[in-house]
Amino acid sequence: MDVTLLGTGAPAGLPRPSCPCAACAVALGSDARAATALLVDGALLIDLTPGAAFAAARAGRSLGGVRQVLLSHPHDGPAVEVPAGVPRPARVPDGRELALLTGHRVRAMAMDAGGTGYAVTGPDGQRLLYVPPGSAPAGLEDGDGDGEAYDMVVADVVGRPDALARLRAVGAVGPTTDVIAVHLDHDVPPGAELRRRLAAAGARAVPDGTTLVVGVYEDVPDVPRRTLVLGGARSGKSVEAERRLEAFADVLYVATGGTRDEDSEWAARVAAHRERRPGSWRTAETCDLVPLLQADGPPLLIDCLSLWLTDAMDSVGAWDDAVWADGGERTLRERVRELTGAVRTARRTVVAVSNEVGSGIVPATASGRRYRDALGRLNAAFAGECEQVLLVVAGQAVVLRG
16 A cells, blocks of 8 residues: 655645745745645545645646545635546545445544544555544544554644654554654744654654555654753753653653742742643652663653752762762762663663753852762763753754764
8 A cells, every 4th residue: 555645734735825934934845845635545535635636746646546535624715626537525424434446444533623534454454544634533542453553654743742642552653653744834944853853753754745655664763762951041951852752642750859848939830841741641759760760661751860960969968078078979970870870771761851061151169160060970971871962052952962
């Protein structure tokens, strides 16, 4: 079964008509995208969009063999002309299954945003799932997908990463599932930044007109096992770290800052972090990171190493010059080695956040310089055990490694 993506953009296309934003300004060439539409084996067309016949011709395909046209969501704007010889488009009620004369079976799936998803099984058993824009599958349970992962999922990965998380949670997306991002809009700059964000979710994007073979092995992006996200205050480092795991349903968020009684400003910061995290994530407030890193389990998000270090330095008496000289520094270095050793052997996915202190400012106090030096060494040691290291500046992530 092959799929030709006649378009891969949002319903309004990319660039959006008359939009002056930076993302639209650079959406040129292969980064320009028409509204998403799929042609399956030349026989099934999912979502009839303006210019579909011309898009098919540019891709070296024809709509002459189309036997069924399915709509996945309401199409706003002027009515789309149905090309001559193409059946009238229809939308299938949720749960209904169609058997086409071509040997394809199509099952309509309920979505949480009013659209209809389509699970397509090809004549030879290949399995494709198409999710409409702004939607995620509704009512999924363990075992959905007949206990078998889809060969290909085509979905709104950028706009609804939780859709991918839900599918992963029930086993409908597995390590070999080819996840193709469509309905791409101007929320993320096209090009390198889009590719980076999709790779973190184990997905990829292709240009309009690309034909993919369902079930044939592709170089599916590997989600890095260990990632360190560095950045200054309010740089966006925590948001970047959270974004890297929002396509996973079961994440353990480790808050090393703990609670601070009678500190309303700190409580507001903690509440803001919790509100923007997916509801399915769990939270642990602890600085005891080694057992978590040594255990198997879901992805781990540690925010942040800077506060872990503060707790560690408190415990070894680092702020007392005499205690520091009489074994405190040595004990801290052992704690750091133990932590980085646990990172090296970790089997679970780990994303850690830390403050970048290497910008040259010299603290005015001895204790401040001691903390700065210790954090710089911790960041360097932790980064040495990670497949990917990012530096976030003004909300923009720069890849230092990976």
